[in-house]
Amino acid sequence: MRWNSRSESRRWQVLGGSRSLPIAITFAVVVGSVVAIAAQTRGQVEPEPVRESGQSVTGALEGWYQNPDGSYSLLMGYFNRNSGETLEIPVGPNNRIDPGGPDQGQPTTFLPRRQWGVFRVVVPKDFGTRKLTWTIVANGQTTSIPMSLNPLWVVEPFKDAGNGNTPPVIKFESGGASFTGPPHGFARTLTTKLAEPLSLAVWVSDDKPLRGGRGGVGGPLAWSKFRGPGAVTFENAKPAPDADGKAVTTAKFALPGDYILRAQANDATGDGGDGFQCCWTNVHVKVTVSP
Numbered sequence: 039m040r041w042n043s044r045s046e047s048r049r050w051q052v053l054g055g056s057r058s059l060p061i062a063i064t065f066a067v068v069v070g071s072v073v074a075i076a077a078q079t080r081g082q083v084e085p086e087p088v089r090e091s092g093q094s095v096t097g098a099l100e101g102w103y104q105n106p107d108g109s110y111s112l113l114m115g116y117f118n119r120n121s122g123e124t125l126e127i128p129v130g131p132n133n134r135i136d137p138g139g140p141d142q143g144q145p146t147t148f149l150p151r152r153q154w155g156v157f158r159v160v161v162p163k164d165f166g167t168r169k170l171t172w173t174i175v176a177n178g179q180t181t182s183i184p185m186s187l188n189p190l191w192v193v194e195p196f197k198d199a200g201n202g203n204t205p206p207v208i209k210f211e212s213g214g215a216s217f218t219g220p221p222h223g224f225a226r227t228l229t230t231k232l233a234e235p236l237s238l239a240v241w242v243s244d245d246k247p248l249r250g251g252r253g254g255v256g257g258p259l260a261w262s263k264f265r266g267p268g269a270v271t272f273e274n275a276k277p278a279p280d281a282d283g284k285a286v287t288t289a290k291f292a293l294p295g296d297y298i299l300r301a302q303a304n305d306a307t308g309d310g311g312d313g314f315q316c317c318w319t320n321v322h323v324k325v326t327v328s329p
Contacts (some may be wrong), residue, residue, distance in 0.1 A: 088119070088121050089119070089120060089121065090120060090121050090122035090123060091120050091122060091123035091177075092120070092123070092177050093118075093119035093120045093123075093176075093177060093179070094119055094174075094176050094177060094179035094180075094181055095116055095117065095118045095119065095125060095127070095148050095174045095176040095181065096116065096117045096119075096174065096181040096183065097114060097115075097116050097144075097172040097174060097181070097183045098114065098115040098116055098117055098152075098154075098183070099112060099113070099114060099183060099184075099185050099186075099191065100113040100114065100115050100154065100155050100193060100310070100315050101113055101191040101192060101193030101315055102187055102191055102192065102193065103192065103193055103194065103195060103196075105160065107163075108163035109160050109161065109162055109163050110160070110161050110162075110163070110165060110187055111158040111159070111160055111161075111220065112158060112159040112160075112161060112170070112185050112187075113155050113158050113193060113195065113220055113315065114144070114155070114156065114157050114158060114159060114172070114185070115152070115153050115154045115155050115156050115310070116145070116148060116152075116153055116156070116174070117151070117152050117153075118148045118149060118150050118151055118152075118153070118176075119151075120150050120151075121150055121151065122150055123150060124147065124148065124149055124150060125147075125148040125176050125177075126146060126147055126148075127146055127148060127174065127175070127176060128146050129141045129144065129146060131175070132174065132175035132176075133146060133173075133174055133175070134172075134173050135159065135170055135171070135172045135173075135185075136170065136171055136173070137170070138170070139170075142159050142170075143157050143158070143159060144157060144159075144172065145157065145264050145265060145300075146264075146265045146266075147262075147263045147264060147265060147266070148174075148176070149262055152309070152310075154309050154310030154311075154315075154318070155195065155220050155310060155315060155318070155320055156221075156264070156300060156320060157220075157221060157264075157320075157322075158220050158221065158222075159185065161187070165187060166187070167186070167187070168186070169184045169185060169186045170184070170185040170186075171183065171184055171185065172185060193314075193315040193316070194315070194316055195219045195220050195311075195315045195316050195317075196218065196219045196316070197316065197317075198307075198311075198314070198316045198317060203245065203305070203307070203316065203317045204218065204244075204245055204316075204317055205218045205219045205244075205303075205305065205316065205317040205318055205319045206218065206242055206243065206244035206303035206304070206305055206317070206318065206319045207242070207243045207244065207319070208225070208240050208241070208242055208259075208301065208303055208319050208321050209240065209241040210225065210226050210239070210240055210241075211241070212241055212282070212284075214241075217319060217321045218319050219316075219319055219320075220320060221300070221320045221321055221322045223322070224298075224322055224323065224324045225301075225321035225322060225323055226321075226323045226324070227323075227324045227325075227326075228323060228324070228325045228326070229325070229326045229327075229328065230291070230325060230326075230327055230328075231327070231328050231329075232291060232293070232294050232327055232328065232329055235273070235288040235289065235290050236288060236289045236290075236291070236325065237286070237288055238261065238272075238286070238287050238288065238289055238299075238301075238323075239284060239285070239286045240259060240284070240285055240301060241279075241282070241283045241284050241285075242259055242279045242283050242285055242303050243283045244303070244305045245305075258276045258277070258278050258279075258285075258304075259276065259277055259279070259285045259301055259302070259303050260275060260276050260301070260302045260303075260304075261275050261276075261277075261287060261289070261299060261300070261301050262275065262299070262300050262302075263297065263298075263299060263300070264297075264298040264299060264300040264322060265296075265297060265298040266291070266293075266295060266296065266297030266298065266325075267293045267294075267295040267296075267297075268291060268292030268293030268295065269291075269292040269293075270289055270290070270291055270292070270297065270299065271289065271290045271292075272287055272288070272289050273287045273288040273289075274287045275287070289325075291325070291327045293327070294327045294328055294329045295326075295327060296324070296325070296326050296327075297324070297325040297326075297327060298322050298323070298324055298325075299322070299323045299325060300320060300321070300322055300323075301320070301321050301323065302318060302319065302320050303318065303319045304318045305317050305318065
């Protein structure tokens with residue numbers, strides 16, 4: 039079996055695994071054996087087709103890293119198997135993290151397909167071998183994944199030790215505070231009225247921009263809804279930065295209430311750092327919409 043480190047790592051991490059070569063190879067061998075046995079006993083095994091709707095959503099443990107205060111961050115994403123169905127699953131019985139939940143900062147809006155490193159769960163420095171479980175019920179199908187500090191799942195989202203690459207930098211003023219790597223709290227807190235489009239302006243820079251980008255200027259920024267009571271419509275969900283790195287769009291909200299928006303900036307490594315969790319940046323923006 040030929041090993042492709044990038045593609046196999048992506049498959050392994052979708053299921054909550056690590057980039058560890060021996061384990062991923064073992065996983066691939068085991069799965070291959072199961073498929074071979076099934077083919078012999080039940081005929082040819084067809085891969086599960088991608089469907090537009092009606093499929094499940096599975097959480098994904100991207101890995102974990104230690105915070106400066108000694109606590110740990112469990113970096114989480116998800117895989118919505120639907121190609122065209124965005125699911126709204128409120129925190130509760132159908133979207134819970136236990137023990138200690140059900141609300142531990144997870145999304146309630148699930149975009150189609152794979153979404154990388156969209157939030158983190160902070161656990162104390164003495165968390166040890168304990169585990170959390172993220173359970174999602176979507177389209178009548180239940181999935182649960184364990185979350186732990188398995189030493190095989192350490193990630194380095196702030197700097198690639200192999201080549202020194204770092205994530206894009208997002209700022210909300212040209213000379214303002216910098217945000218980089220996984221989301222940490224709210225990067226910005228905004229207010230608006232239901233009838234008024236909300237202006238969203240950020241400055242994006244990077245040491246390794248996307249192909250075709252200008253040196254020092256980050257690649258396109260992607261805005262999406264993370265939580266909220268109603269639909270959010272962006273004038274341009276992927277505004278390209280100008281020569282100064284400034285990317286501007288607007289958002290309209292269908293209902294009043296509290297929302298969380300997510301802004302993601304990638305560099306040349308792409309979504310999820312091409313499966314290795316570096317180098318991309320996610321920030322969360324809290325928006326309160328009044329009637």
